[in-house]
Amino acid sequence: MAERRALLRRLAVAALLIAAAAGPVALYDRLVARHLLERRQAPPVLSPQMIIDAFHQLSYYDSRTWLLNTWLGIPTRQNPNDVWITQEIISETKPDVVVETGTFHGGSAVLWAMVLGQVKPAGRVISIDIEDMVDEATLPPVAREKVTFLVGSSTAPEIVAEVRRRVGGKRVLVVLDSDHSMKHVLAELDAYAPLVQVGDYLIVQDTNLNGHPVHPGSGPGPMEAVDQFLQRDSRFESDRSRERLLFTMHPKGYLRRVRS
Ligand SMILES: C[S@@+](CC[C@H](N)C(=O)[O-])C[C@H]1O[C@@H](n2cnc3c(N)ncnc32)[C@H](O)[C@@H]1O
Numbered sequence: 692m693a694e695r696r697a698l699l700r701r702l703a704v705a706a707l708l709i710a711a712a713a714g715p716v717a718l719y720d721r722l723v724a725r726h727l728l729e730r731r732q733a734p735p736v737l738s739p740q741m742i743i744d745a746f747h748q749l750s751y752y753d754s755r756t757w758l759l760n761t762w763l764g765i766p767t768r769q770n771p772n773d774v775w776i777t778q779e780i781i782s783e784t785k786p787d788v789v790v791e792t793g794t795f796h797g798g799s800a801v802l803w804a805m806v807l808g809q810v811k812p813a814g815r816v817i818s819i820d821i822e823d824m825v826d827e828a829t830l831p832p833v834a835r836e837k838v839t840f841l842v843g844s845s846t847a848p849e850i851v852a853e854v855r856r857r858v859g860g861k862r863v864l865v866v867l868d869s870d871h872s873m874k875h876v877l878a879e880l881d882a883y884a885p886l887v888q889v890g891d892y893l894i895v896q897d898t899n900l901n902g903h904p905v906h907p908g909s910g911p912g913p914m915e916a917v918d919q920f921l922q923r924d925s926r927f928e929s930d931r932s933r934e935r936l937l938f939t940m941h942p943k944g945y946l947r948r949v950r951s
Pocket residue numbers: 766767768769792793794795796797798799819820821822843844845846868869870875
């Protein structure tokens with residue numbers, strides 16, 4: 692029996708080593724395999740949530756590979772799973788306007804505009820940042836046709852007033868991706884949540900910070916803002932069905948307005 696277990700362990704380690712040689716996470720696999728070999732242990736049995744969190748940690752934090760993502764060559768700080776889900780939300784709700792806080796280089800604004808253009812030809816994107824970094828993002832024709840880049844803080848009274856003026860009574864999807872401190876996200880929720888109509892969405896991005904599950908100890912951030920906001924505003928609920936692709940950087944962050 693002991694011999695059989697030892698053989699199984701060797702086979703498991705060999706399988707990990709083969710996977711390590713072939714796969715994109717070779718270094719991580721090799722470290723795990725060496726760890727198991729040194730301790731003569733069989734691979735641990737992990738729960739689905741542990742596997743999801745481990746992948747999240749590996750993808751987001753350890754490899755930081757998502758920082759290399761581009762859309763049409765424009766640096767874009769988005770997780771493809773969440774882009775897919777946002778695309779589904781835009782296609783289902785067909786907002787007139789997507790309001791995004793946190794433009795960065797404009798890749799995400801161009802992306803939302805391309806999706807929106809297919810389901811709502813007259814739709815527009817408003818994207819806000821304290822810095823103007825959008826040179827590349829103004830090149831695709833869709834950006835010139837559909838995107839308004841505003842420079843200023845997303846919570847500055849003049850910016851909020853300008854967004855409200857442009858949105859008017861139209862249907863809106865709000866995407867919060869700027870300063871990820873709890874204080875700022877709460878201020879953004881106060882400013883922009885009232886624009887969202889029943890059945891439509893407000894996405895609080897990067898709720899994974901401060902140990903949910905990455906960057907433990909980074910301090911209260913988007914997740915804590917969502918928790919406070921949902922406690923005090925019963926018009927919104929977190930739509931956890933939007934986390935069906937398992938790995939999301941916005942756990943609990945897909946907020947849907949359910950009451951007027
Ligand atoms: C995570 S990046 C946005 C990424 C972008 N949405 C994308 O997908 O490529 C955060 C951005 O928020 C901007 N930012 C920080 N504080 C801000 C504020 N108070 N108002 C608006 N933007 C802010 C930063 O300059 C930075 O470009």
